Amino acid sequence: MITKRIIPCLDVKDGRVVKGVSFVDLRDAGDPVELAALYDREQADELVFLDISASHEGRKTMRDMVIRAAEQLTIPFTVGGGIGTVDDMFSILWAGADKVSINTSAVLTPGLIEEGAKRFGSQCIVVAIDAKYDPEEKDWLVYTHGGRKRTEKRVLDWAKEAVDRGAGEILLTSMDQDGRKNGYDLPLTRLISREINVPVIASGGAGTEAHFVDVFLQTEAAAALAASIFHYQEVSIKQVKAALEKNGVNVR
Template identity: 65%
Template sequence: MLTKRIIPCLDVKEGRVVKGIQFVQLRDAGDPVELARFYDEQGADELVFLDISASSEGRKTMVEVVKAVASELAIPFTVGGGINSLEDMKRILRAGADKVSLNTAAVMNPELINEGSNFFGAQCIVVAIDAKYDEDWGTWRVYTHGGRTPVDKRAIDWAIEAAERGAGEILLTSMDSDGEKKGYDLSLTRAISEAVSIPVIASGGAGNAAHFKDAFTEGKADAALAASIFHYKETSVEEVKQFLREEGVSVR
């Protein structure tokens, strides 16, 4: 039976993890490899690295980070942030990442999804969607540039288009729930998950283990991503999985 995935997300800036785990006895809490290993040992099913470097130097550093992580870890990982072209995808995937995540670049140039999917296969291409409920539209709207720019696209339509263009997975972040720790946006997650035939990763709002269960059952998500709840030790991947097991959700 296929299990539900728990995915910690790490923000990397100029090759260093920011908002890293401050509690564990790590030699270097900013070292992406060390943190990756820590989450692997806790039972994380996959990792997402989000490159938030502002400079092209930082982007180059990310390639080294990817190489180092891929050398050490035997679990899949995705890299997002700053991937704007087929060349960028090649650099990251050839350095050993399993998937790249496209966000703003895919909205600006949807053909990029087709190019990446044709070149590397759909399994390598994740389309990340930042969505926020729009009262006037009566549905969720797509935002780009880290949630700063509203776009004339309904999130559901964009997810369907991305899947048709060859995305292998949707990483769906609810801007309404993000940072609130009150749980994932279940209606958004469910709406997108039911609209596409590819897996959907729920993101934004995890505050406790029960929220993960809700994302999988009510939200129909295939995987759930979280950052600060893990980094600040409000819970651990192990604890979340133990809870899910007790609640009858199948996990690794």
């Protein structure tokens, strides 16, 4: 049976890893490709590069990084951030990325999902959703622009629409849990992963290996993403997988 995937996420700005990384065994800890290759060796199942460059030059640097990553990695990787058109998708996919992830641009122009899926196939199109619970609405609402802007869309409705339009995967980030390191948002992840029939990547809140066990035992998430706990070597991918295996979760 298919295994659950563990996915480190790297924030990249102007071709450099943003969050301080404390690996001692890397020649250049700021080089995203070198860090990615290390995760590859450590049995990461997939990688996400999130481009947070603001400038046009930064974006061009990203494309060069993708070419190098495609040459060196032996696992699939997704690139997100700043992808607003089918041409942007083309540029990144043809540089060697396996998937592109779109977030704000998909909300603003939902037709982009269809266009991308039609041209490159659904399996290439990841729709990333930033979700935050609204106590008045008693539901999760979609946020855009890196979490700065609230929309009136409900997360489940938007996830279903994204899948209908051709999204091959949903990257679901809980803004409530993100950075808190006290576990994934289980109710949110449970709801979305139960209701849609493409893989859901849980994101936001991982702090210990037990959090990975929880998200896979208590929801139907296909994958779990984490950033800082891997970068700061608080928990290794190996430890996460050992804990999952011990709890009967099928991993690579």
